[in-house]
Amino acid sequence: MLGLIRNRGEEPTLIEYLKTPPNRATLKALIAAMGVPVCEVLRIKGTLYEELDQGNSKWSDGELIGFMLRYPILINRPIVATPLGTRLCRPSEAVLDILPQPQRGAFTKEDGEAIVDAKGRKA
Template identity: 70%
Template sequence: MPNITIYHNPACGTSRNVLALIRNSGEEPQVIEYLKTPPDRATLEALIAAMGITPRELLRQKGTPYDALGLISTKWTDAQLIDFMLHEPILINRPIVVTPLGTRLCRPSEVVLDLLPQPQQGAFTKEDGEAVVNEKGVRIAKP
């Protein structure tokens, strides 16, 4: 059984980059396409707690019904925001990665490097052409 789980949206470039970085470490994660198989309330609440964030911090605005639902308003409780995410999983920001080293929302994609138990096994360049890891598997520092 994999010791890494990614809540993934294959249509998202950041999510694809994170999945590729996980695989570049030699790990094959459990991939949960959360739009097809959304988490239940207990799982979503556990993920939020493990990340140490609020439900509002997990809300995705871009490409979602965030504005149409009036989610910018602060009138919504945490429980209500979770209800919205359960009803409209596209509101859940991604990718979320769970490893023995922690649980994080991996935006930007390089955040996942801090969660991987194994080092990168070679160079990695994101889809947009940005080099993230050199040929020795070492993270490239941003200027």
């Protein structure tokens, strides 16, 4: 995904969320800007959430945000914010919809999947 952003001539500001986790207001603002339910930003598989949950799937949004603040590894990522919007960019090409600059040419993922053609259009 960083390659897609840089292919548009942008240099992103990276926030290492494990070293510098967001505060409650920032996390709530990002979730609101994405317009998704809190549970979509929660990383579940392969995390300690599976231990915390123990079959209780009825956590409130506030409780889920609290888990993510206490254990930042539970924040699904990458979250990208631009003047055109904020998105959880999974798959990585979701970032294309919120980047202001056109692609500068073809872009292929590491696995060989073409994402952008030679004219800078979605493949």
